[in-house]
Structures are given as structure tokens and as C-alpha cells.
Amino acid sequence: DQQVKQNSPSLSVQEGRISILNCDYTNSMFDYFLWYKKYPAEGPTFLISISSIKDKNEDGRFTVFLNKSAKHLSLHIVPSQPGDSAVYFCAAKGGGTSYGKLTFGQGTILTVHP
Amino acid sequence: NAGVMQNPRHLVRRRGQEARLRCSPMKGHSHVYWYRQLPEEGLKFMVYLQKENIIDESGMPKERFSAEFPKEGPSILRIQQVVRGDSAAYFCASSPSQGAQPQHFGDGTRLSIL
Numbered sequence: 001d002q003q004v005k006q007n008s009p010s011l012s013v014q015e016g017r018i019s020i021l022n023c024d025y026t027n028s029m030f031d032y033f034l035w036y037k038k039y040p041a042e043g044p045t046f047l048i049s050i051s052s053i054k055d056k057n058e059d060g061r062f063t064v065f066l067n068k069s070a071k072h073l074s075l076h077i078v079p080s081q082p083g084d085s086a087v088y089f090c091a092a093k094g095g096g097t098s099y100g101k102l103t104f105g106q107g108t109i110l111t112v113h114p
Numbered sequence: 115n116a117g118v119m120q121n122p123r124h125l126v127r128r129r130g131q132e133a134r135l136r137c138s139p140m141k142g143h144s145h146v147y148w149y150r151q152l153p154e155e156g157l158k159f160m161v162y163l164q165k166e167n168i169i170d171e172s173g174m175p176k177e178r179f180s181a182e183f184p185k186e187g188p189s190i191l192r193i194q195q196v197v198r199g200d201s202a203a204y205f206c207a208s209s210p211s212q213g214a215q216p217q218h219f220g221d222g223t224r225l226s227i228l
């Protein structure tokens with residue numbers, strides 16, 4: 001049962017353009033969402049997050065949008081840079097007795113071409 | 115380096131041997147989460163521990179796997195009688211309190227079973 005899905009295994013973007021990474025979820029109990037970036041042979045690094053009471057959060061070049069009715073969130077990177085090339089994971093945290101554990105999507109490989 | 119430290123980074127075991135993976139959380143963090151990443155998949159929650167307590171082990175396989183986080187020293191994920199299917203990257207994350215986000219990840223232990 002895949003509660004968090006990233007349906008695009010990969011995305012290729014030209015440097016300077018916008019990268020849009022998408023994530024869908026099925027569990028309406030999720031109350032907090034995060035995006036992590038991961039380089040090969042390293043652990044995930046936190047990028048940006050959003051609470052379910054908001055619909056947008058911005059941090060520099062990174063913006064996360066949340067559409068609760070569609071159970072969909074997206075990460076926008078503008079402008080994209082070659083150093084952004086990595087695997088991006090969407091993660092969700094449930095409320096209540098979930099104890100803060102995260103449920104991850106499968107990841108999207110982003111390649112930014114110079 | 116005040117980050118999450120995992121060791122060893124790489125571990126090779128033969129089928130039937132035991133594997134011990136260690137995790138030292140960030141300074142000031144007393145909550146540890148273990149995740150496993152199989153090839154081509156996202157991270158999957160295994161267990162959540164506080165000092166001397168297992169809080170949530172809903173993601174742990176029923177047999178051969180155990181975890182502890184003693185009062186002193188690192189958290190240990192122990193896999194007994196390893197099988198080929200245990201080959202994966204095991205990541206540890208820490209947080210300062212239950213449910214606090216974001217979780218900060220270590221660089222993982224890559225376990226290979228011969």
C-alpha cells in the first residue's frame with residue numbers, strides 16, 4: 001500500500017528553467033509534508049516542509065505547494081541549477097499516534113543540464 | 115561534526131552471520147528513527163526509539179531484527195542470520211523530541227550480503 005507516490009521516476013530540466021516535482025498521497029491523516037534531497041552515497045538532506053494548515057511555503061529558490069482536496073503537493077525550484085541534480089523524496093508525517101515517523105515516496109531523479 | 119553519525123558506512127556479511135549497525139544522533143537529540151531503502155525504492159520506516167525505550171516498531175520484520183537505544187552509547191540495529199534480501203541501505207534519523215520535524219539523517223550503512 002503506497003500511501004505516498006511520486007509518479008515521475010525522473011525529470012530533466014535546462015539550467016535556469018523551473019523544475020516541478022510532484023507528489024500524491026492517499027492518507028488524509030497526514031498533517032505535515034517534507035521534501036528531502038539525496039545525493040548518491042549520502043543521507044537525505046532536508047529541503048523544505050509545509051504544514052497541512054497551509055497551502056504554500058517558500059524558501060529562496062524552493063517553493064512547496066499543497067492542495068489538500070486533491071491530496072497533492074509539488075516542489076518548484078526556480079531557477080534550476082546543475083547542483084540541484086539529485087534524487088528528491090517527498091515524505092509525509094501522520095498525526096496522532098504516528099509518533100512522527102515519515103512515509104516516503106519512491107523518489108524522482110532530477111537532472112539539470114547546463 | 116554535530117550531525118547524525120552512522121557506522122560502519124559499508125558492511126559485508128555472509129548469509130547466516132549477524133550484522134550490527136550503529137547510530138549516534140545529533141547532539142541534543144534523544145529520539146532515533148531507523149529506515150531501510152531497498153534498491154530503486156524510497157525509504158521505509160522500521161523502528162522509533164527513545165533512550166532505553168522502543169516506542170514504535172511497526173515497521174520491523176517480525177524475526178531476526180532488533181533495535182536498542184541504551185542510556186549510554188549509540189542506537190544499535192541488529193540483524194541476525196542475515197539473508198540476501200537484507201541487502202539494503204539503512205538510514206538513521208534523529209530529532210530533539212517526539213514528532214519534531216525535520217528529522218536529520220545520517221549517511222547510512224550499506225549492507226551487502228554475500
